[in-house]
Amino acid sequence: MTLTEDIRFFEQRLREMAEEAVELQARVAELERHNQILQKELEEASRAVGSGFSPLTKLYDEGFHVCHASYASPRDLHEDCPWCLSLLHHRGRNNAVTIAETSLHD
Numbered sequence: 001m002t003l004t005e006d007i008r009f010f011e012q013r014l015r016e017m018a019e020e021a022v023e024l025q026a027r028v029a030e031l032e033r034h035n036q037i038l039q040k041e042l043e044e045a046s047r048a049v050g051s052g053f054s055p056l057t058k059l060y061d062e063g064f065h066v067c068h069a070s071y072a073s074p075r076d077l078h079e080d081c082p083w084c085l086s087l088l089h090h091r092g093r094n095n096a097v098t099i100a101e102t103s104l105h106d
């Protein structure tokens, strides 16, 4: 291989690497955009769990006990259960994972 051929080969490799760099930049931009969308969805999901629409609140509103003594049994819809209300009020600001973990240790 002559020196001229070496230089041409080197220039060709540089052009290929520049093209690869452009492709990688586009791929990174796409992944960053996708990551932003996923982060937004995660924040919205966390907010939904943290709000009053937790699974336990929903279960109670549908007419079932969420307290330990009578969990999942039908309750009197005309009368609130003080144990359920205490649990929902006390743990209302926590998320579902904390409630599940606490229940396991009781």
Ligand SMILES: [Zn+2]
Pocket: 065, 066, 067, 070, 075, 081, 082, 083, 084
């Ligand atoms: Zn109850």
